[in-house]
Amino acid sequence: MATDLGSLYRELKGLFGSPHADLKKMGVVLGKLKIGLVTSGLLVPQGDVNFQDLAVARDILEIGAFWSIRTRDVPSFDRYFSQLQTFYNDYSSFLPPSPREYPLRGLNLIRLLTQNRIADFHTTLESLPLPADSLASNPFISHPINLERWLMEGSYSKVWNARLEAPAEEYKFFVDSLMGTIRNEIASCLEAAYDSLPTKDFTTLIFFETEREAVAYAQHRKWEVDLINKKISFAKKGEEKLEIPKEKLIAANLAYARELEQIV
Amino acid sequence: MADVEMKQTKETTDTREEDELKDESKKAPPSPTSEIKSNIALIERAVSTLEPRFTLRVLRSLNTLRKKLDDQVLQDAIEDVYPSDSPIKNDLLTWLPPTLGGDHSMDIDVASASKPSTSEPVPEAGVYLRLLLIHHLTSSPATQKKAIELSLDTIEEIQTLNRRSMDPIAAKVWYAVERAYELGAELADARPLFLAAQRTASLRHDDETQASLINRLLRSYLHYNLYDQADKLVSKTTFPTSAGNPQYARYHYFLGRIKAVQLNYSAAHTNLQQAIRRAPPATLAPGFYQAVHKLSVVVELLMGDIPDRSLFRHPVLEKALGGYFEIVKAVRAGSLSQFQSALSKHASQxxxxxxxxxxxxxxxxxxxxxxxxxxxxxxxxxxxxICVKLHLDTEEDAEYIVGKAIRDGVIEGRIVHEKGWLECAGQKSGYGPEVSDVFSRRIAYCLELHNQSVKAMRYPLNAHRKELAAAEGAREREKELAKEIQEGGDLDDDEPGLGDGF
Structure with a gap:
């Protein structure tokens, strides 16, 4: 590997390790490093390659993935993570295991969760190289798994409480968007399950700090807010009118008649 | 033909029993060597008459024959089929241990009175013998390396020959290749090979090989939990419609697996139903039958249905589905604690x-x-x-969970937050547009079934001649009848008085 690549790599490592990393500078270094990786054919490794170089390449990409999270650039994280897939899946038997592999895999799972891509979430989960019953013992993986389970069964307060128990610093970056997802979920449940709610209870149910925020949210969803009685009423969806779908029935009956004609 | 393979791909242990049964029931079986020879004759006939039917018949017996193979049998067969100085013969014989060389001449006399043939058989026969050889080599751990070598060699041979009459055998060879690689624990290494061959097969419209290869690939992906790749493969390829039922059954099973992981339960359920329908009878391929049912029970539960009780009493399934039965009971009762204990008890299964x-x-x-x-x-x-009865952690949780249940349409009701209770509304009436929808879907299914069965009907060649003759007779009689009526009518016409004016 070229020497300047080595020095850049050391610089990046130093930057990543320091507590108040200069994100902008890291971005610049990462950009240079990626060009270096491409020219030395390590970004998408093919054929015979030096495994030590590969481990370094993996390191760089991992740092890049973390960097994207810190800069809140989810699409960039997505790119870094898909580049890392090769290292995690195809070269797993040649390279020493990376300590950052599972945190990153966990982050990827949370990302899928916040984007509400549940099907992808499960596919990714299945393809983890871990036996299924040991998933729960890996803190980085069990966190998204629990989140998903609670979301699915509706234990939203557990999700809310778990937001601060993230196994790694970077997990918290997803908390905000996750909370947004949850609020929308809760709101749609409340709509269906309640006639009206006192504003105070509504605020706690939907995890807002102040009533003002809650009221603003309620108005945003076009619910009736009664400020005097401090009550929020949910617009009743009018009783669905029972209408006979005439055209559909006629079409269906004609189709049956035609088919029967063919049979008899 | 491929019911046979299914046993091999799935739990082999279950199949041993009835294999023995099968062997017993066959009275005075022909010696394996002569069986191979008659099979080769059939293959030659298939090639000369361009009738793949004969080849398929040969391949159907592959599994029973495979059990009887040993070095001696194969050697005899090869010696008999090829002329003595054939290079192919010598090539094939190198794959067998040479120790038996001394006494084989005597064996030939015993096994068959016929002399070694003088003409070179068709290449298909050679590949068939190679297929048998691969199966034989994979059966013992010592020769597995050799099996892989031979399978690679065979594939090359098939591809250079490129004969359409070879296709059914080639499809089987691919299965043998997979088996060889799997036993050598290098299933992943075979994947590039399969992918390349799949491309070639689809270019040559070699449906049987293609079907076989798609299943090989899916199996290999799913074995390594690569659901993403498997899904992409499915979306990028079209499964040949002319594929045999066993291949279809497998394909549907794999599809069901992928769809279930992707939370697309209703599609998964349809696929698994298809797999069950197309699968060979439970007693013939219990391994496959069990595997499909295991998955289908879980998918049915995920869809919110409870599988039939009778399923768990099925003789083939009863034992295999034991753990699943407990899960079903827990889900039916809605008891979380029972569910957890069943899950942890059968986790390894x-x-x-x-x-x-x-x-x-x-x-x-x-x-x-x-x-x-x-x-x-x-x-x-x-x-x-609710919290106490369902073993939920807090009342707060219960409120959210009930709220979600109402939104998802699981129950009807309202939560009264101030009083802290749930008011349940009565059951919805059973009639409405949904009912007619369901009804029309069922009717559509029945009609489709009828149309499919009409399409699937086959008529033997020339069998309609007889009917034609009968029809001819009937027409004759009809004509006579018409004539008589006409004559009768003439009589009527003769009657005066009922003219136009009437």
Whole structure:
């Protein structure tokens, strides 16, 4: 590997390790490093390659993935993570295991969760190289798994409480968007399950700090807010009118008649 | 033909029993060597008459024949089929241990009185012998390396020959290749090979090989939990419609697996139903039957249905589905604690069946069933009671969970937050547009079934001649009748008085 690549790599490592990393500078270094990786054919490794170089390449990409999270650039994280897939899946038997592999895999799972891509979430989960019953013992993986389970069964307060128990610093970056997802979920449940709610209870149910925020949210969803009685009423969806779908029935009956004609 | 393979791909242990039965029932079987020879004659006939039927018949007996193979049998067969100085013969014989060389001449005299043939058989026969050789080599661990070598060699040979009459045998060879690689624990290494061959096969419209290869690939992906790749493969390829039922059954099973992981349960259920329908009878391929049913039970539960009780009494399934039965009972009762204990008790079984993660997803269904039962039995119930009855952690949780259940349409009702209870509404009436929708879907299914069966009907060649003759006779009679009527009519016409004016 070229020497300047080595020095850049050391610089990046130093930057990543320091507590108040200069994100902008890291971005610049990462950009240079990626060009270096491409020219030395390590970004998408093919054929015979030096495994030590590969481990370094993996390191760089991992740092890049973390960097994207810190800069809140989810699409960039997505790119870094898909580049890392090769290292995690195809070269797993040649390279020493990376300590950052599972945190990153966990982050990827949370990302899928916040984007509400549940099907992808499960596919990714299945393809983890871990036996299924040991998933729960890996803190980085069990966190998204629990989140998903609670979301699915509706234990939203557990999700809310778990937001601060993230196994790694970077997990918290997803908390905000996750909370947004949850609020929308809760709101749609409340709509269906309640006639009206006192504003105070509504605020706690939907995890807002102040009533003002809650009221603003309620108005945003076009619910009736009664400020005097401090009550929020949910617009009743009018009783669905029972209408006979005439055209559909006629079409269906004609189709049956035609088919029967063919049979008899 | 391929029911046979299914046993091999799935749990081989289950099949041993009835294999013995099968062997016993066959009285005075022909010696394996002569069987191979008659098979080769059939293959030659297939090639000369361009009738793949004969080849298929040969391949159907592959599994029973495979059990009887040993070095001696194969050697005799090869010696007999090829002329003595054939280079192919010598080539084939190098794959067998040479120790038997001394006494084989005597064996030939015993096994068959016929002299070695003088003409070179068709290449298909050579590949068939190679197929038998691969199966024989994979059967013992010592020769597995050799099996892989031979299979690679065979593939090359098939591809250079490029004969359409070879296709059915080639499809089988691919299966043998997979088997060889799997036993050598290098299933992943065979994947590039399969992918390349799949491309070639689809270019040559070699449907049988293509079907076989798609299944090989899917199996290999799913073995390594690469659901993403498997899904992409499915979306990028079209499964040949002319493929045999066993291949279809497998394909549907794999599809069902992928769809289930992707939470597309209703599609998964349809695929698994298809797989069950197309699968060979349960007693013939119990391994496959069990595997499909395991998955289908879980998918059915995830869809919110409860599988039939009778399924768990099926002689083939009863033991295999034991763990699943407990899960079903827990889901039915809506008891979370029962579910958890069943899950932890059978965790290792579910893990080997690769259904563990699917079953874990059932947790929410258990809760939903519980809530549903409560809402049906109470007109008003406090959230605290729900919490206690369903073993939920806090009342707060219960409120959210019930709210979600209402939104998802699991139950009908309202939560009264101030009083802290749930008011359950009565059951919805059973009539409405949905009912007619369901009804018309069923009718459409029945009609489709009828049309499919009409299409699937086959008529033997020339059998309609007889009917034609009969029809001819009938027409003759009809003509006579018409004539008589006409004559009769003439009589009528003669009657005066009923003219136009009347």
């Amino acid at each position: 579910f893990e080997t069946d690769k259904t563990y993660t699917l079953i874990v997803r059932l947790r929410q269904n258990v809760i939903k069933t519980g809530i549903r039962r409560l809402s049906l039995s109470y007109s008003r119930i406090s959230l605290r009671d």
